[in-house]
Amino acid sequence: MQGRNLADKIDIVPVSGKGELNAFIDLTYRLNANDPNWVPPLRADMVELLTPGRNPFHEHARMQLFLARRDGRDVGRISAHIDELALEQPVEQGMGPGTGNWGLLEAEDEAVAHALMAAAEDWLRGQGMTRSLGPISLSIWEEPGLLTMGHDHPPMVMMGHHNAAYEGWVESAGYEVAKRLLTYDLEVGDGFPSIVNRIVKSGERNEAITIRNVDKGKFAEEAEIIIGILNEAWSKNWGFVPFTETEKAYGAKKLKPIILEGANMIAEVDGEPAAFMISLPDLNEKLKDMNGKLLPFNWAKILWWLRNPQGAGFRVPLMGVVRKYQNTRLASQLAFMMIEYIRRYAVGEHGAKRAEVGWVLEDNKGMIAIADAIAATQNREYRIYTKPL
Known part of the structure; x- marks a missing residue:
């Protein structure tokens, strides 16, 4: 792919070596610098994400990064990658044999975006893939999807934010929507509707339930x-890829510093784990002005803030209910109880005013019904696209 020359003098260069990796990472800060709602990721996290041996995703994946250059200047980037565990999943669940991915797209203009997607597709095709699915950066558990609604406000922790023009550029390259991922915003200070409160009180009278x-x-x-509940609860969901043992340990280590005990719940029924809900303070509120740098003092500012993140928003990125209770009234009751207890903690201890739930698959009727019941409103949409190769 070295030196691929298009009509407008765009060269697509496979990334190799530390210098080009740094250029790949640095580009996102330059191209998004003027977007007031973009939150710069920590540069150290980006290096870790893309480095085999540091991110266990690479233990079961193949990846090639590409830079686009015009007149010797970096003007875009993309990743192409294949998750071997995703290839083992049923086709009807979105992944499956022959499905490769691209992600981390950044481009100055449509011509650059098209050249980058073509390069990713060529690489995937050369690896034997028959379908391109993206953007997924890099795992379905990290930042899947392209933002297509909600550009007018910053993303919460662990969610992506993209140039609004990318939607048109991706679709004009022949991609069709495979799945929509939704997030829901809600005011939490005044509590939830009365019907939710009645369901919570009913659960509190049930001696079999412990939250x-x-x-x-x-x-x-x-x-x-x-993660045991998650792997079982989500195993039939679109896009599901199981966590490996290494990823379980890695994820726990990464999440622990931003976990607040009162904002994270495990529900038990008759003494057995039945459901969980993870809620995180919106770290993006602190990262926004750090330009991706922890040194010399930003790391200390983050640690101090995490001790008591007053006024922070909270995001619920994950919840799960074991399969035997799914599609039952008990599943909804457990969800309402956990989210109400998290709300009480976030408001009472940290003065939270808003929260976000998501992402939620567009056809997850149960979670959408819960969002409706707590008077949440959809505030962002991400799209994952597909194209035959």
């Missing part, structure tokens, strides 16, 4: 319970 905080003192064991 407890996650215990950070034994967080590895708690993470094992949570």
Whole structure:
């Protein structure tokens, strides 16, 4: 792919070596610098994400990064990658044999975006893939989808934000929507509608139900319970790829510093784990003005803020209910109880005013019904696109 020359003098260069990796990472800061709602990711996190041996995703994946250059200047980037575990999933669940991915797209203009997508497609085709699915950056569990609604406000922690023009550029390259991912915004200060409160009180009278905080003192064991429920609860969902044992340990280590015990719940029924809900303070509120840098003092500012993130918004990125309770009234009751207890904690201890739930698959009727019941409103949409190769 070296030196691929298009009519407008765009060269597509496979990334190799530390210098080009740094250029790949640096480009996102320059291209998004003028977007008031873009939140610069921590540069150290980007290096870790893309480095085999540091991110366990690479233990079961193949990846090639590409830079686009025009007149010797970097003008775009993209990743092409294949998740071997995704290839093993059923086709009807969105992944499956022959499905490769692209992600981390940044481009100065439509011609650059098209050249980059073509390069990613060529690489995937050369690896034997028959379908391109993206953007997924890099795993379905990280930042899947292209933002197509909600550009007027910053994303919450662990959510992406993209140039609004990318939607048209991706679709003009022949991609069709495979799945929409939705997020929901809600005001939390005044509580939820009365029907939700009645359901919560009913659950509190049920002696079989226990809702407890996650215990950070034994967080590895708690993470094992949570991911065990997640792997089972989500196993039939579109896009599902199971966590490996290495990824379980890695994820627990990454999440622990931003976990607040009162904002994370495990529900038990008859003494057995039945559901969980993860809620995170919106770290993006602190990252926004750091330009991706932790040194010399930003790391200390983050740690201090996490001790008591007053006024922070909270995001619920993950919840799950074991399959035997799914599609039952008990599943909804557990969800309402956990989200109400998290709301009480976030408002009472940290003065939270708003929260966000998501992402939620567009056809997840159960979660959408819960969002409607708590008077949440859709505030962002992400799209994952597909194209035959």
